Amino acid sequence: MVQQVGNGLRSATVRTRNLSQILTHLHLEGATTRSALGEVTGLTRSAVGALVGELEAVGLVRELPSEPNGSRGRPSPVVDFHDGASGPAVLAFEILVDSMAVAVVGLGCQVLSEHRIARSREQVSAVDTVRDLAGMAQRCVVEAGSPEIIGAGVAVAGLVRRGGEVAVAPNLGWVDVALAELLAAEFADLRSIDVGNEAQLAALAEARRGVAKGFGDLIYISAEVGIGGAVVSAGGPVVGHGGFAGEVGHIPVNPAGRTCACGAIGCWETEVGERALLRRAGMDSDGGRVEVGRLIELAREGDATASEVFRETAGWIGFGLAGLVNVMNPQMVVLGGMYREAFEFVGDVVVDRLATRVLEPLRKVLVVPSSLGADAALLGAAELAFDRMLPDPVRWRTS
Amino acid sequence: MVQQVGNGLRSATVRTRNLSQILTHLHLEGATTRSALGEVTGLTRSAVGALVGELEAVGLVRELPSEPNGSRGRPSPVVDFHDGASGPAVLAFEILVDSMAVAVVGLGCQVLSEHRIARSREQVSAVDTVRDLAGMAQRCVVEAGSPEIIGAGVAVAGLVRRGGEVAVAPNLGWVDVALAELLAAEFADLRSIDVGNEAQLAALAEARRGVAKGFGDLIYISAEVGIGGAVVSAGGPVVGHGGFAGEVGHIPVNPAGRTCACGAIGCWETEVGERALLRRAGMDSDGGRVEVGRLIELAREGDATASEVFRETAGWIGFGLAGLVNVMNPQMVVLGGMYREAFEFVGDVVVDRLATRVLEPLRKVLVVPSSLGADAALLGAAELAFDRMLPDPVRWRTS
DNA sequence: CGGTATTTGTTCTAGTCTAGAACAAATACC
DNA sequence: GGTATTTGTTCTAGACTAGAACAAATACCG
Numbered sequence: 037m038v039q040q041v042g043n044g045l046r047s048a049t050v051r052t053r054n055l056s057q058i059l060t061h062l063h064l065e066g067a068t069t070r071s072a073l074g075e076v077t078g079l080t081r082s083a084v085g086a087l088v089g090e091l092e093a094v095g096l097v098r099e100l101p102s103e104p105n106g107s108r109g110r111p112s113p114v115v116d117f118h119d120g121a122s123g124p125a126v127l128a129f130e131i132l133v134d135s136m137a138v139a140v141v142g143l144g145c146q147v148l149s150e151h152r153i154a155r156s157r158e159q160v161s162a163v164d165t166v167r168d169l170a171g172m173a174q175r176c177v178v179e180a181g182s183p184e185i186i187g188a189g190v191a192v193a194g195l196v197r198r199g200g201e202v203a204v205a206p207n208l209g210w211v212d213v214a215l216a217e218l219l220a221a222e223f224a225d226l227r228s229i230d231v232g233n234e235a236q237l238a239a240l241a242e243a244r245r246g247v248a249k250g251f252g253d254l255i256y257i258s259a260e261v262g263i264g265g266a267v268v269s270a271g272g273p274v275v276g277h278g279g280f281a282g283e284v285g286h287i288p289v290n291p292a293g294r295t296c297a298c299g300a301i302g303c304w305e306t307e308v309g310e311r312a313l314l315r316r317a318g319m320d321s322d323g324g325r326v327e328v329g330r331l332i333e334l335a336r337e338g339d340a341t342a343s344e345v346f347r348e349t350a351g352w353i354g355f356g357l358a359g360l361v362n363v364m365n366p367q368m369v370v371l372g373g374m375y376r377e378a379f380e381f382v383g384d385v386v387v388d389r390l391a392t393r394v395l396e397p398l399r400k401v402l403v404v405p406s407s408l409g410a411d412a413a414l415l416g417a418a419e420l421a422f423d424r425m426l427p428d429p430v431r432w433r434t435s
Numbered sequence: 436m437v438q439q440v441g442n443g444l445r446s447a448t449v450r451t452r453n454l455s456q457i458l459t460h461l462h463l464e465g466a467t468t469r470s471a472l473g474e475v476t477g478l479t480r481s482a483v484g485a486l487v488g489e490l491e492a493v494g495l496v497r498e499l500p501s502e503p504n505g506s507r508g509r510p511s512p513v514v515d516f517h518d519g520a521s522g523p524a525v526l527a528f529e530i531l532v533d534s535m536a537v538a539v540v541g542l543g544c545q546v547l548s549e550h551r552i553a554r555s556r557e558q559v560s561a562v563d564t565v566r567d568l569a570g571m572a573q574r575c576v577v578e579a580g581s582p583e584i585i586g587a588g589v590a591v592a593g594l595v596r597r598g599g600e601v602a603v604a605p606n607l608g609w610v611d612v613a614l615a616e617l618l619a620a621e622f623a624d625l626r627s628i629d630v631g632n633e634a635q636l637a638a639l640a641e642a643r644r645g646v647a648k649g650f651g652d653l654i655y656i657s658a659e660v661g662i663g664g665a666v667v668s669a670g671g672p673v674v675g676h677g678g679f680a681g682e683v684g685h686i687p688v689n690p691a692g693r694t695c696a697c698g699a700i701g702c703w704e705t706e707v708g709e710r711a712l713l714r715r716a717g718m719d720s721d722g723g724r725v726e727v728g729r730l731i732e733l734a735r736e737g738d739a740t741a742s743e744v745f746r747e748t749a750g751w752i753g754f755g756l757a758g759l760v761n762v763m764n765p766q767m768v769v770l771g772g773m774y775r776e777a778f779e780f781v782g783d784v785v786v787d788r789l790a791t792r793v794l795e796p797l798r799k800v801l802v803v804p805s806s807l808g809a810d811a812a813l814l815g816a817a818e819l820a821f822d823r824m825l826p827d828p829v830r831w832r833t834s
Numbered sequence: 835c836g837g838t839a840t841t842t843g844t845t846c847t848a849g850t851c852t853a854g855a856a857c858a859a860a861t862a863c864c
Numbered sequence: 865g866g867t868a869t870t871t872g873t874t875c876t877a878g879a880c881t882a883g884a885a886c887a888a889a890t891a892c893c894g
Contacts, residue, residue, distance in 0.1 A: 276764020365675020
């Protein structure tokens, strides 16, 4: 246990934590009654009343008039967030290899507006990317009704340091990009800008609002141009010392395998990446998302070659996942990106492979497609932004 | 973030957390002054005085008279634990394939007495094992001066469920053993008995008191009969959904490899386990610890074959570790067991292999031998026991 | 339709716990 | 011996919730 200096508790801490617990519960679980909030927190009715009163006073929540609910006793009023632009919101940004997205998101992860654009895989500089995002963001904010923006989160396809710099994003052609600073220059009023890796943020979103909600231990596999991943353990992200955890594409799986783009031989990505899939199908390895879509369509049409390609690839997916499952002991593996699209052609083989390669006590692991799909990383970016405010919501709101 | 019901804070929580923070700090960092405890916690002198007073009143700490320390100002008294049997202690048990150990351990992980015995690899039943441990424990307690025993921790070479049952320990021949219950039957007065995997507990000990102290993200490799491992992330253990995380020996590294004892093909253990090492050296694969010791001696004497065997094996160690490092992004990898003994013959090659196979931003990872050595798991078991009491020490002490 | 039962909101006081001021004590320095 | 500095002790103020008492709002029952 890493101990932090200066963490002695005091009355003010009590208040702050209780306010945070109530707001966080509403953020994750949705509107609920004051009475239920008492049960959730274990606090008395008077304490909950005062805490909700304070959150309401600073405009973070609203109390709806109580209505009869068919049971005896005084009905309890419902505590909810404000609709739309009446409450605070965050900006969520997503920068992938062939697309960019911006959303304005309110508490409860209410998407107030969202814009997504495709772009070519030609590598665009960070400066140009941020300029484009700024334009999209302005339009998004206006379209959302110009809510108060309290922060921003950014999901990037690359390795992101804890401080928010993009150390390297090979498929974007970026090295040592201070992305948070570039965005801060465009959005001078933002109080916080946090940057994270897209797979880690997608995992965060699936754990809170997607297929993995309620699962404290999971692995998320992001299969876009590269193979990325993320681990959630005991409800929290495993980011590692530098923030770079999750590079599952570079797990060595075959000492006699192919040379990877990273320079090593036999990485998992050389067997299950987009290029590997297309190569195995005898298609243009550089065919990108379009060719992958074609392959999926061929498989849906019953094309034997396409089906066999997915079967073989699924074997390798299972091969690499077996190691991850043996090491991390997750409840669930969530497949995103192209393996979410192709889940029907790979799911069973992956499960079979895990059944033979994972130790028996660890074998009860669910393998599922992402439910948030293309929005996973964007919602994760929004959560990242909210996580700055939720620990001390009233202070954030009043300063 | 997984939210827990009933976690509202109140005045009593403030007191409990502050008492815990002080005692935990002393447990991990050793005796220090009241004034320094004020700096550590951020609390006022009067608050710290009252908290230390309460810990002293229940016999958990003692305040040594202050002495001039050469600087101006009133010297601050030192807060320390009681010596030896005057303070509370825990029982630490360790059950490996060819040895058993028991220790009596006081706060601050002061080993008051320790007994360790070798035993054959013939599989001994859990019931017989516990009976033997009970005898050892009684002798240990007496030898330690019969301190008050407040709990017990057990490190086992096997897969341990969160609830403390040994799901399977292949090398012990155990399946579904309720070890905590067996021990509870022998030690009716114990307030708690917690069981954990030996690699996870060794990692805990190294992170708190060993070579990895202060490192929040690390990987521990236990190389005994089998290859086990553990991950510590952000200062906390990664145990996974069922508590079974860390089975690094069964990471698949070679699809064309050998059949593992677990039934799969190409597991890491088939290339870096004890039997693999001995096989590669042309020795008796069942030669065990003695033959490994001989191989190390041969290498020390300059035997070219022995050195080459270690070099080749180190390549495989690095091959598998590269995946772990890419996924977990640790600051440090700690090698225990036989690779701690043989570190001088494997360390450099492991580092070289990581340098070529780990992504550049993740490459700054230290590879070091365990400093706690054979005691690591035992001390980890003691920490496990203390972790039951430390969150609410006064309640533990007075009820 | 009035009385009863139940559940929750509001008001208020009691209690816990630390913050911080004021003064005391114990040192080193001049 | 006086001054400066640091920390301990004592005490009151303030923050915050616990919980009692009463009020309000419902459903149920005869």
